[in-house]
Amino acid sequence: MYEVTLPSIIIPIQSPDxxxxxxxxxxxxxxxxxxxVVDDGSGPENVRIFRALQRTGCTVLTHRVKKGVGEAIKTGVHHAKNHYPISIGYIVVASPLxxxxxxxxxxxxxxxxxxxTLVFEGFAKKGSGITHHLLRWWHQLSTGYAWPERGIDILGVPAICGDTLLAQPCRPTGPSHRFYRHLSREGFPCVVLS
Known part of the structure; x- marks a missing residue:
């Protein structure tokens, strides 16, 4: 059994290796x-990997069809909220590979x-060109939060923000700008790690 104050690690993934x-x-x-681990519609060819993860003590939740990273994150946060109700928060590993x-x-x-405090962590990504810079600019303009230079790969969400995350619509790639904008307006600080 886990200490209830530990953060839950949520890994949304489709087709792991x-x-x-x-x-x-x-x-x-x-x-x-x-x-x-939230299996976002990976299919039967990945069952062995998910069973092996369960044997190590991971909780594996399965979407029968692909719903997107955003919905997979919400599935993981919902489970963590119900099973670890006084956890300090959620660590969303958006790029586990x-x-x-x-x-x-x-x-x-x-x-x-x-x-x-909302925590962003990013790593270098392929294709970090003008589109990425425009997205960074739009994110900061619309939410009030700076975006990591290289994109968000790991997101630390305080437990107090869990209900807000669950209530907001998601994009296929993750939480929507509405989620970040809401937290910014509510005065939640943000830190960007590098």
Whole structure:
């Protein structure tokens, strides 16, 4: 059983490969966070990977059809809210095949040391050109929050913001700008890790 104050790690994914079990093993070998993997319609060819993750103690939730990363995140947050009601928050690993356990821990540490603060962590992405810069500009203009130079790969969401996340519509790629804009208007600070 987990300490109820630990953040829950939520990993939305479709069609995982061997890097996902390796990431989970690395997390498990160092920290005892609850891990919730949301299978976003991967199909029968990935059943073995998800069963192996369950055997390591992960909770695996399944969307029978692809609903998108945003809905998968909401599924994971909803489960975490119900099973770990006094957790400090949720660490959403939006790019699980390209992040490191150390980056996840960095977000967890920030979530613990900066209560009620939204935490962004980003990594280099392919195609970071003019479109990415326009998206960064639009995100900051519409929400009031700076966006990591390289995009958001890990998002730390304080537990107090869980209901807001669940109530907002999602884009296929993650939480909508409305979610961030609402938190900005409510006065929640944001920190960008690099």
């Amino acid at each position: 061997g890097r996902l079990p390796a990431l989970v093993d690395a997390i498990r070998s160092q920290w005892d966070y609850p891990i919730i 390209s992040c490191t356990p150390e980056a996840i821990l960095q977000v967890a540490d920030a979530l613990e040391s900066l209560p009620n």
